[in-house]
Amino acid sequence: MSLRHAALGLLSAGPASGYDLLKTFEISLAEVWPATQSQLYGELGRLAKEGLVRVVSEGPRGRKEYEITEEGLAELRHWLVEVAPNLSRRNDMLLRVFFLDQVDADAARGYLERLAQQAVHEHDQLRGVRESVISQGDDALRMYGDIALEWGLRLTAAQRDWAEWAAARVAALEQQKAGHAAAE
Amino acid sequence: MSLRHAALGLLSAGPASGYDLLKTFEISLAEVWPATQSQLYGELGRLAKEGLVRVVSEGPRGRKEYEITEEGLAELRHWLVEVAPNLSRRNDMLLRVFFLDQVDADAARGYLERLAQQAVHEHDQLRGVRESVISQGDDALRMYGDIALEWGLRLTAAQRDWAEWAAARVAALEQQKAGHAAAE
């Protein structure tokens, strides 16, 4: 149930409408905690009913500006440091690896090589983001964004290395088997 | 919708009952694709109805032994190499990092240090698994299990390094601020 905390977190930076938050979810938070409108608007309603956020003003087009309340802030801080992060570990990519013996070595190697390429691509994109962000200053405010970005960079680098290593292992086994076959 | 593929994957290694599969989900697949009984039994029923698996025998206690069919195997192979892995990117731990500026530097540092400790712990556990597995031979059959294990080892190592680095950065900023305060 972290969508609510994501919403609270965004509102902790200042009041915003559901529409505003949605934009942030699509842009900044898409890689970490994607959300659809239906979910977000629903959650905002619930948060308001529970008093963790409050409607501060109604703008044009029925726009409702939400503000985080003291209770909301308390809940956010509580969640941040006192609630154990549940490492939601579902990993489609890794699940496939377990069953890769169901396809031939060529296909398996292809899969792993594609993973490596994807990792390189994502890594490059993140580097691009860092370049574009590095120009505008204020170290203190940007720190946690930087730290998150660094996580992405390290993860994609590790993923690339691993996938390349794995592809090489599969290739080595392929070779070995080919050798055996030739020797018979 | 990968639960079905996880089930198919497990059944590709040989017939088993829902109960058997559940054990595997709890033990081997828990870190990659957890599943509850309600989900698994439901999915097995659906898979059977669609002809991807088949009940081969009914044992004592109403036990139903499922076997993967040709269609099931085809679907599994298709999924393995032709369907784009959706990197399910929801990450509770990283989401918190974005909002860590809502707590003081000490608490933030504490959070990151705990992450590092957890990563070390998980890394050690995985090393234990590797040690216990390394004794029984057959390189070829174990390869993909090894590759998956290696992923875990590399990921936890990277996570530890990152968390330590991040904690140090937060500490550095803390120092810097303390210096500023003293200078005033």
Place this chain on the structure above:
DNA sequence: CAGCGACATTCCATTAGTGACATGTCGAAA
């Protein structure tokens, strides 16, 4: 042979997440 623990399945209520549709308003540009 009594009883218990492992085996084994089914069902249900609830929450989280997806995707699409419906509805309407405002502001700027052609």
Place this chain on the structure above:
DNA sequence: TTTCGACATGTCACTAATGGAATGTCGCTG
């Protein structure tokens, strides 16, 4: 001035996942 795209919210149907309860059987051990 009309019209179009961005703004803005709400709702619905559906699937995936969680967690727990209910129900019963088999096989071993005291």
